[in-house]
Amino acid sequence: MKEVTWKSPSNIALVKYWGKYPVQIPANPSISFTLSAAATTTTLKYAPGNGQIEVFLEGVSTPSFLPKIKTFLERTAEQFPFAGTLDMEIHTSNSFPHSSGIASSASGMSALALCLMSVKQALGLPVENFFEEASEAARLGSGSGSRSVYGPLAAWGTHRDITGSSDRWAVAYDDVADVFKSFQDTILLVDKGEKVVSSTVGHGLMEGHTYAEARFAQAHTNQSELLTCMRNGDIEGFGAIVESEALTLHAMMMSSRPYFILMKPNTLKVIEAIWAFREKTGNPLYFTLDAGANVHLLYPKSHKDVILQFIDSDLRTFCKDGSYLCDEVGQGPKQL
Ligand code: PMV
Numbered sequence: 001m002k003e004v005t006w007k008s009p010s011n012i013a014l015v016k017y018w019g020k021y022p023v024q025i026p027a028n029p030s031i032s033f034t035l036s037a038a039a040t041t042t043t044l045k046y047a048p049g050n051g052q053i054e055v056f057l058e059g060v061s062t063p064s065f066l067p068k069i070k071t072f073l074e075r076t077a078e079q080f081p082f083a084g085t086l087d088m089e090i091h092t093s094n095s096f097p098h099s100s101g102i103a104s105s106a107s108g109m110s111a112l113a114l115c116l117m118s119v120k121q122a123l124g125l126p127v128e129n130f131f132e133e134a135s136e137a138a139r140l141g142s143g144s145g146s147r148s149v150y151g152p153l154a155a156w157g158t159h160r161d162i163t164g165s166s167d168r169w170a171v172a173y174d175d176v177a178d179v180f181k182s183f184q185d186t187i188l189l190v191d192k193g194e195k196v197v198s199s200t201v202g203h204g205l206m207e208g209h210t211y212a213e214a215r216f217a218q219a220h221t222n223q224s225e226l227l228t229c230m231r232n233g234d235i236e237g238f239g240a241i242v243e244s245e246a247l248t249l250h251a252m253m254m255s256s257r258p259y260f261i262l263m264k265p266n267t268l269k270v271i272e273a274i275w276a277f278r279e280k281t282g283n284p285l286y287f288t289l290d291a292g293a294n295v296h297l298l299y300p301k302s303h304k305d306v307i308l309q310f311i312d313s314d315l316r317t318f319c320k321d322g323s324y325l326c327d328e329v330g331q332g333p334k335q336l
Contacts, residue, residue, distance in 0.1 A: 001045040001089065004118040008111035008333040010038035010102065011147045011154065012185055012288060012296050014242050015223045016249045019206030019216065023075060024143050025167045027206060028219035029157030031226065032147045033183060033298075036330030040107035042092045044115035049087025056091045057098075065090075068141075072109065075140040079133060080116045082123055090115075096325060100189055103290065105199065109141030110134070110148035114333055135169035142199070146170040151332035152181045161224050172332075177233030180329070182301040186308070187325040188315060190266045191293035197253070197260050202291050205256035215252060219245075235300065239286035242298065246289040253291070264293040266318040271295070273314050283307065301328070 011032040019027030053073075055065040069090065073083045090112065096102045117134045121127050131149050139146035139156070147154035150172035159165045162173065174181070197205075206212050222241050229237035253260045267289070274287055274297070285307055288296045297315075299307050308326075316322045 001047040002122070003043055003045040004115050004122070005041065005043040005336040006111045006114040006118070006333055007039050007041040007336055008107050008114055008148050009151070009330050010035045010040075010096075010104070010107040011144065012290065013144065013147075014238075014245065014288065015219055015226060016245050017143055017156065018203065018249055018252055019209075019212065020143060020203045024139050026143060026157040027212070028216040029155065029159035029162075029165065029223050030144075030147070030219070031153060031155040031173060031223060032144070033153055033180075033185065033329045034148065034151035034332055035185060035327045037095060037327045038102060038107065038187075038325065039095045040092055040104055040111045041095075041336065042090060042108070042111035042115055044112070044119065045089040045091070046086045046119060048085065051084040052087040054089050056089070058093045059091070069112070072112070072141040076113075076116070076137045079137050080120060082120070082125070083116070086119075100192055100323075100325070102187065102294070102325070103195070103292075105142040106138075106145040106148045109145035110138040110333065113137035113141065113145070114149065114335070118335065131172075132169050135171075139169060143203075149333055152176075152329045155223075159220065159223055161227050175227070176230040179233055179235065179300050179302075180230050180238070183329045184297075184299050184301055184304055184307075185327045185329070186297040186299075186311060187327060188270060188295040188297065188311075188319050189321075189323045189325070190270065190295060190319060191264050192320050192323075195292060196262055197291060199291075202253070205253060205258075205260075209252065209256050211252065211255060215248065218248070235284045239284065239298070242288050243286055246287065249291065250289060262292050263289070267293045267295060270315055270318050273318075277310055277314070281306075283310075285310070 013032040017030035135146045135149045147170040153173040154170040156170035
């Protein structure tokens with residue numbers, strides 16, 4: 001069998017994608033930091049055949065992944081028409097523990113999309129824009145996965161201030177002050193359980209949501225303001241928008257039918273401690289959340305020592321088994 005390997009990172013949204021239309025078209029634009037340490041490495045082995053697929057997670061055959069991969073291959077049949085004429089073995093592993101509550105769909109689907117793009121190239125099929133096509137394919141597997149194929153930031157969804165932005169694929173974004181290109185993201189593992197609300201159910205909550213239209217409009221405005229702050233190196237302005245986006249995402253979930261509270265008591269304790277620390281010391285420490293209880297701490301590299309000390313002395317106690325992951329803004333996927 002021939003083989004190709006890509007390592008593709010996770011990402012953390014600053015302006016949140018929440019709500020979509022068929023097929024995987026975002027209801028509003030979003031922008032994210034590409035991460036560095038949290039990544040999926042996927043090796044795709046292939047040989048002429050008739051569409052047989054086997055999946056291995058950390059070396060162990062994992063047939064439970066097959067339905068998702070088959071759906072992905074059906075959706076991307078136009079881009080990867082050759083998939084059914086090959087037998088494939090997909091070997092995938094994550095740099096973060098499976099039980100950490102860190103979603104692997106963005107890194108996993110982008111790694112697979114990149115592998116399939118490399119196969120497409122190897123088969124001599126026309127490829128015009130490798131990463132744009134990889135991003136579009138990744139989007140069809142995991143919306144936020146479209147943003148994992150570029151660093152240091154990626155924007156997905158048509159937005160008036162981002163040239164070339166599209167609902168179909170993400171674009172790389174780096175028109176930001178240097179401080180943001182090395183921003184730190186320490187992920188506090190407040191709860192390591194499985195996702196309470198699946199992505200599909202979560203986005204579905206925005207259908208007919210009382211606040212949907214206002215929220216989608218707000219995301220456009222927040223993104224404009226965030227881009228201005230990031231271009232100007234305005235960390236305080238950045239932090240205010242990013243924290244508001246995180247709380248708005250959770251507010252949408254709390255005000256939908258059915259409704260969900262995905263934060264845990266310790267999530268709130270961490271947030272209160274961050275606000276008190278900022279007030280007392282003036283250190284630029286901000287948070288964001290994804291659709292779960294874990295807290296992403298965002299701060300400039302220049303403040304790493306003092307903030308890691310604060311995490312160990314005051315925040316670690318709120319983490320399951322005292323665990324957290326240190327990450328930072330990364331440069332995007334790598335072919336290995
Ligand atoms: O890509 P999905 O369908 O798993 O949705 C991701 C949704 C959020 O993580 C909550 C926000 C985002 O933009 O990544």
